[in-house]
Structures are given as C-alpha cells and as structure tokens.
Amino acid sequence: MPENNRYDVIIIGTGAGGGTLAYHLAPSGKRILLLERGGYLPREKDNWDAKAVFVESKYRAKETWCDKDGKPFYPGIQYYVGGNTKVYGAALLRFRERDFGEVGHHGGVSPAWPLSYADFEPYYTKAEHLYHVHGQHGIDPTEGPASAPYRYPAVSHAPRIQELFDDFERLGHHPFPLPLGILLDEADGKALHTSACVRCAAFDGFPCLVNGKADSQVICVDPALEYSNVEMLTGACVERLETDASGRVVTKVIVTRAGAEEQYSADIVVVSCGAVNSAALLLRSASDQHPGGLANSSDVVGRHYMRHNCSAFMAISRDPNPTVFQKTLALNDFYFRSDDWEYPLGEIQMLGKSDGEMLKGEAPGWAVWKPEFALDYLAERSIDFWLQSEDLPHPDNRVTIHPYGQIVLSIRETNLEGHKRLTAKLEGMLGDIGLHDHLMHRSLYLGKDIPIGGTAHQAGTVRFGRDPKTSALDVNCKAHDLDNLYVVDASFFVSIAAVNPSLTIMANALRVGDHLLERLGV
Numbered sequence: 001m002p003e004n005n006r007y008d009v010i011i012i013g014t015g016a017g018g019g020t021l022a023y024h025l026a027p028s029g030k031r032i033l034l035l036e037r038g039g040y041l042p043r044e045k046d047n048w049d050a051k052a053v054f055v056e057s058k059y060r061a062k063e064t065w066c067d068k069d070g071k072p073f074y075p076g077i078q079y080y081v082g083g084n085t086k087v088y089g090a091a092l093l094r095f096r097e098r099d100f101g102e103v104g105h106h107g108g109v110s111p112a113w114p115l116s117y118a119d120f121e122p123y124y125t126k127a128e129h130l131y132h133v134h135g136q137h138g139i140d141p142t143e144g145p146a147s148a149p150y151r152y153p154a155v156s157h158a159p160r161i162q163e164l165f166d167d168f169e170r171l172g173h174h175p176f177p178l179p180l181g182i183l184l185d186e187a188d189g190k191a192l193h194t195s196a197c198v199r200c201a202a203f204d205g206f207p208c209l210v211n212g213k214a215d216s217q218v219i220c221v222d223p224a225l226e227y228s229n230v231e232m233l234t235g236a237c238v239e240r241l242e243t244d245a246s247g248r249v250v251t252k253v254i255v256t257r258a259g260a261e262e263q264y265s266a267d268i269v270v271v272s273c274g275a276v277n278s279a280a281l282l283l284r285s286a287s288d289q290h291p292g293g294l295a296n297s298s299d300v301v302g303r304h305y306m307r308h309n310c311s312a313f314m315a316i317s318r319d320p321n322p323t324v325f326q327k328t329l330a331l332n333d334f335y336f337r338s339d340d341w342e343y344p345l346g347e348i349q350m351l352g353k354s355d356g357e358m359l360k361g362e363a364p365g366w367a368v369w370k371p372e373f374a375l376d377y378l379a380e381r382s383i384d385f386w387l388q389s390e391d392l393p394h395p396d397n398r399v400t401i402h403p404y405g406q407i408v409l410s411i412r413e414t415n416l417e418g419h420k421r422l423t424a425k426l427e428g429m430l431g432d433i434g435l436h437d438h439l440m441h442r443s444l445y446l447g448k449d450i451p452i453g454g455t456a457h458q459a460g461t462v463r464f465g466r467d468p469k470t471s472a473l474d475v476n477c478k479a480h481d482l483d484n485l486y487v488v489d490a491s492f493f494v495s496i497a498a499v500n501p502s503l504t505i506m507a508n509a510l511r512v513g514d515h516l517l518e519r520l521g522v
C-alpha cells in the first residue's frame with residue numbers, strides 16, 4: 001500500500017470513462033490514484049485466436065450474475081486496464097442531435113437529456129481527435145454539425161465492401177464510412193510500415209495484440225501514468241465507499257487487493273466501474289445516512305438499465321468476399337423513420353468478418369438453412385452486419401444486490417418492433433446488394449447466445465439530470481446527495497440512442513474533467 005493514502009482525486013475503473021478522465025486530469029499536477037480491479041490484458045497469440053476469444057471466452061470475467069429469477073449467467077464483461085475498450089470494436093459515433101431531445105418510439109418515449117448536442121459538440125470533437133477516430137463528417141444525413149473535421153481520413157473500404165457501398169447508393173441510400181478509433185496509417189488499402197494497426201481480421205471483439213486499437217489503456221491510461229502525480233493500483237477491487245457522519249462527503253474508499261483490505265481517501269472520488277458495477281458499488285455502500293444506497297435518495301440508482309436492442313447477422317455473398325478488414329461501412333437511413341413507418345428503426349453497421357472457427361462454434365442453429373453449403377463455403381462468402389436499435393429506460397430494468405452480495409440484473413425487453421423492422425429492411429435489400437436472401441444470427445458475438453449476458457453496451461443506471469427526485473447525478477455528473485462523489489462511465493446516460501456508446505462516454509469524461517479542473521482550481 002502506498003505510504004500516503006490520501007489523494008486529490010481517486011478514479012475507480014480505467015475504461016472509456018475513467019481512463020479518459022485520468023488522461024484529462026493528469027497534467028494538472030494533482031495527486032491522482034486510479035483503482036482498477038483487473039490487470040493488464042496479457043499480450044499473447046490468443047488475442048487474435050477466434051476460438052480462444054469467442055468460443056472459450058478466454059478474456060471474459062470469470063464471474064456470474066443472476067437474472068431476476070435467480071438463474072446465474074456469465075455477463076459479457078471484461079476487467080482489465082482499459083476496461084471493455086480492450087475488446088471493443090471502436091466504432092466511435094456521436095449521438096444525433098435529436099437523440100438529446102425527447103424522441104417518440106413505437107414502444108414509448110426516449111426521454112430528453114438535461115444537456116443538448118451543442119453542449120457535447122466541442123467534447124465530441126476533442127474525443128474524436130484524442131481517440132484517433134478515422135471518418136468523414138457530412139455524408140450521413142442524420143449527423144449533427146461538427147466544429148472540426150476528423151483528424152484522420154476514413155478507413156478505406158476493401159473492394160467487396162466498396163461494391164456494397166455502391167450498391168446501397170444505387171438503391172438510393174446514404175451509406176457512410178463507419179468512424180473508427182484506430183492507430184492506422186494506410187495507403188492503397190494496406191497498412192504502412194509506420195502503422196501500429198496492420199488492418200488484420202481481428203478487429204471487433206478481439207483484443208489487439210499490437211496495440212493498434214485506440215482503446216483507453218493505450219490512448220489514455222498509459223500516457224497518464226507518465227505523469228509522476230498519477231498512480232495506478234491494479235487488482236484493486238473497490239468494495240464500498242464510506243461517508244462522514246453528515247453523509248455528504250465520501251471519506252473512505254475500501255479496497256480488496258491481494259486478499260487484504262486497504263483504505264484510501266481523496267478530496268474527489270470518481271466512480272467509473274461500468275454501468276452495472278458502478279450501480280452495484282453505490283448500492284453496496286448503503287449506510288445509516290444512505291439506507292437505499294449511496295447517492296440514491298431518488299431511488300434511481302440501478303434502475304433504467306439499457307443496452308441496445310441489437311443483433312449480429314451474417315449474409316452470404318454470391319461472389320467470394322476475401323475482405324480482411326470489413327468494419328468500414330454504416331447506414332443510418334432508417335435511424336429515425338422509414339418510408340413505411342413513422343418511428344425510429346436504428347442503425348446498420350458492418351461487423352468484423354466471420355471466420356471458420358466462429359462458424360463452427362455456432363453453426364448448429366442455422367446450418368439447416370442450406371445444408372449443402374459447407375462451412376468453408378459460407379466463411380469464404382460471409383458478409384457480416386451489426387444492427388442496433390434503441391431500447392428504452394424502464395425503472396424495472398435494474399441492477400440490485402442479492403443478500404449474498406451477487407449482482408442481480410432484471411430485464412424485460414423494450415421497443416422491439418423497430419429492431420424487427422430494421423432487420424426486415426436489411427433482409428429486403430439482400431438480393432439487390434449481391435447477397436443470398438437470408439440473414440443468419442451470429443450468436444457468439446457479444447455474448448448474445450444468452451440474451452441477458454449481452455451487457456456490452458450497458459448504460460443508464462445512475463442517470464444525470466436537473467431534478468434530484470428523478471436523477472442521481474447533477475449535470476456535472478456529481479451526485480446530488482454528496483459533495484465530492486462523481487460518476488463518469490456509461491451510467492449517466494438518460495437514453496442510449498441507436499449509436500454505439502463509447503464516444504459519448506469519452507466526450508462526457510472530458511466535459512466533467514473540465515468541471516473538475518475548475519473545481520480543483522487548476
């Protein structure tokens with residue numbers, strides 16, 4: 001244990017939120033401690049082995065949570081320095097302007113955020129630059145204004161994906177290059193010798209063996225640790241937070257490390273454990289002053305859990321698809337409505353390419369479609385899509401703690417009709433875009449084999465807002481009920497939109513970071 005265990009700032013968790021905040025605060029000279037329950041993700045050949053990653057789930061946390069009926073399941077979650085960004089697909093998109101307002105959906109209302117797109121815009125630009133996002137603004141009609149271009153050009157399409165792009169355009173659609181956080185320098189579709197990323201097939205769900213992915217460890221945590229005022233303890237699992245007698249100030253951060261209890265304190269404590277674990281930590285920190293859980297006088301902590309309605313699909317191209325790096329295209333033409341429906345459907349993106357090992361791991365479910373197609377034939381021609389639609393925050397979709405301490409996740413699905421229609425839209429186009437007219441579920445990706453285990457996009461469990469009766473955090477992501485407690489992971493989301501969450505988490509961490517620098521007098 002460090003000799004002096006009193007800090008200016010403690011940040012718990014080093015993922016998209018915590019890592020980004022640490023990077024932003026590091027030059028302040030303030031004494032900062034990062035507490036991370038995981039260690040560094042090992043760099044080894046298995047990082048790029050589909051069997052190890054998807055079939056054996058080698059890097060997934062070895063813990064179980066329970067559903068509302070007490071049935072245990074493995075959440076699709078990873079505990080490492082860098083959090084879930086170590087395995088994320090790095091599709092880094094902004095919410096659309098309208099996503100910050102109230103949006104009517106078939107299944108209900110997606111509530112308004114207390115801040116607008118204009119409040120987030122400068123931070124989106126900073127986050128895009130920080131995380132090396134490669135993209136092109138101004139092509140997707142649903143996109144809001146950007147105050148600066150991306151610093152890096154869009155990742156080029158492989159020839160088969162360019163054909164797909166052209167086919168979508170021919171049908172009157174507006175495909176756009178998927179913005180990706182990647183350390184790639186390329187020319188003519190090939191990585192240059194200076195490039196960290198080698199444009200391999202292992203993007204999306206795999207850790208990157210060569211640190212070519214712009215994840216929170218590579219981009220933020222490692223650079224932050226170069227400052228002498230920043231320290232990190234790994235294998236440090238925060239068990240609970242304790243307050244002074246007034247209940248207004250967190251005075252102790254209780255940690256288990258190497259089997260022993262340790263205590264730390266700081267002027268400012270920032271929780272960033274991911275939406276489920278942050279809610280669980282606050283609920284576990286119940287006390288006489290906070291009987292329903294820390295920062296929970298509103299009773300919203302743990303509630304309004306969201307995770308997207310999403311599906312991974314494989315289609316089969318009539319011509320071989322030799323693409324190695326496939327995740328370069330997206331389509332938002334059904335984001336807010338379609339020609340035959342007035343409600344939002346969602347977003348279509350490409351996904352990392354299926355390979356033979358993945359197909360062997362999941363084949364039985366759909367191999368009946370055309371049994372004459374051998375797996376190798378399918379793998380050679382597969383084209384993979386990710387469909388993502390908005391789920392809605394419901395108070396009963398929630399995290400609670402079992403009397404024995406285990407996390408309980410209760411969910412019931414919301415707003416499914418839009419997602420069904422989005423799937424039908426893609427299915428209806430397959431014949432016109434050079435694909436056999438059948439979509440097959442790719443169940444291994446993101447743990448969708450157990451629907452409740454699909455926790456990759458978890459958000460919303462400690463929502464922010466202006467009213468302390470309906471939100472746990474204020475607009476600076478400080479707990480309404482406490483003076484020195486902040487939350488900067490995906491927990492603060494009020495709604496989840498239909499784009500991937502990480503850029504909004506990163507942008508918000510930079511925004512809260514500005515507030516903290518001001519508060520610290522820097």
Ligand SMILES: Cc1cc2nc3c(=O)[nH]c(=O)nc-3n(C[C@H](O)[C@H](O)[C@H](O)COP(=O)(O)OP(=O)(O)OC[C@H]3O[C@@H](n4cnc5c(N)ncnc54)[C@H](O)[C@@H]3O)c2cc1C
Nearest residue numbers: 013015016017037083084089090091238273489490500502
């Ligand atoms: C396979 C996969 C693909 C994805 N693809 C994309 C994508 O393409 N685009 C996108 O935007 N998002 C993607 N995501 C989602 C993205 O990874 C998450 O939204 C993001 O990492 C969440 O950031 P966070 O800060 O909320 O939490 P996390 O990144 O989960 O970080 C939480 C951190 O807290 C630590 N922690 C937890 N509990 C404790 C504790 N008690 N004490 C100490 N430390 C603790 C964890 O170990 C972790 O390091 C993907 C996720 C997965 C799993």
Ligand code: SF4
Nearest residue numbers: 197198200208212213
């Ligand atoms: S595509 Fe690039 S970033 Fe992704 S795993 Fe391969 S080398 Fe790493």
